[in-house]
Amino acid sequence: MDRRRFLQGATIASGVALTVKGFAKGEPPTASGGTVPRVCSTWDFGVAANQAAWKVLAGGGRALDAVEQGARVPEADLRNHSVGRAGYPDRDGKVTLDASIMDEHGNCGAVAAMEHIAHPISVARRVMERTPHVLLVGDGATQFAIEQGFPREELLTPDSDKAWHEWLKTARYKPSANSEVRTYNAGPGGTPGDASNHDTIGMLAIDARGNLSGACTTSGMAWKIHGRVGDSPIIGAGLYVDNEIGGATSTGVGEEVIRNVGSFLVVELMRQGRSPEDACREAVERILRRKPDAKDLQVGFLAMDKKGNVGAWAIQSGFSYAVCDAKKQDTLIPGKSTY
Ligand code: GLY
Secondary structure, three states: OOHHHOOEEEEOOOOOOOOOOOOOOOOOOOOOOOOOOEEEEEOOOHHHHHHHHHHHHHOOOOHHHHHHHHHHHHHHOOOOOOOHHHOOOOOOOOOOEEEEEEOOOOOEEEEEEEOOOOOHHHHHHHHHHHOOOOEEEHHHHHHHHHHOOOOOOOOOOHHHHHHHHHHHOOOOOOOOOOOOOOOHHHOOOOOOOOOOOOOOEEEEEEOOOOOEEEEEEEOOOOOOOOOOOOOOOOEOOOEEEEOOOEEEEEEEOHHHHHHOOHHHHHHHHHHOOOOHHHHHHHHHHHHHHHOHHHHHOOEEEEEEEOOOOEEEEEOOOOOOEEEEEOOOEEEEOOOOOOO
16 A cells, blocks of 8 residues: 555644744743744634634733634634534534643543533533543533533534435435545535544644643534544543643544544654654554554644644645744645645
């Protein structure tokens, strides 16, 4: 098998190399070590998420606040059928959401298969900060969110309801790769029969103090079996942050990421000296070595190291990610763009 056909990767220049001299008025401070605040996130909808996160970082704010604020943008976007409020439902017509968040101290929180709450990333943060637990699921997660003051809402939008009824005509379910560049404004990118619209937003940020945090949020696979949970709310699978080393997050078919504890693996590979891109590539190759058939699926990893360097790798072309710092805002296609 010619893996190069499937594996695409890219990296961006060192955060140190971009260390700021002469930031214009209003631009963010840097720590004495010269850390450049930066945020990155999966897919093209990461651009808008990054802009919200950047407002926090540019004001000298904490990476944790940046990734929460950023992740809330696609969660609220009615055009986005793979994250948050307008996420496509499961096969029973229920919208169930997954999210996780992790800070610079190794604290983490997550919710899984949660219904009726539009911002799972903020509930995940409350789990982290206001309970002794890491993960709340299903009705318990919804109950906790309501106790915390989150509004209970009907999340199935007319568009999602229509797509679900279209899918019900065949009820064919086969997870498949999103191997085309996402056509975000035109819709979810896949036809309502194949779940190829399946994306996630994973975000990683480093703030002016040099602290890292990450967030990951999704509605999971469209038309999934009720109760199915993917990688996004599983710490170590969909998200992992070690403030000494870096952070990683994933998108794509979560089952393959969980089997390989993907984001933890990427961070551990960076600990061994691999670059973010190289670590993501090895994690993808590990998935393919263990299960060659996964070449027909999509999994993408995105990583940021302690210096703010960013890299990504995916099984198939079509994965994109967005990077934002004081100098530039870009959407990158792994293997085709450098920063
Ligand atoms: N990567 C998100 C999921 O599999 O649900």
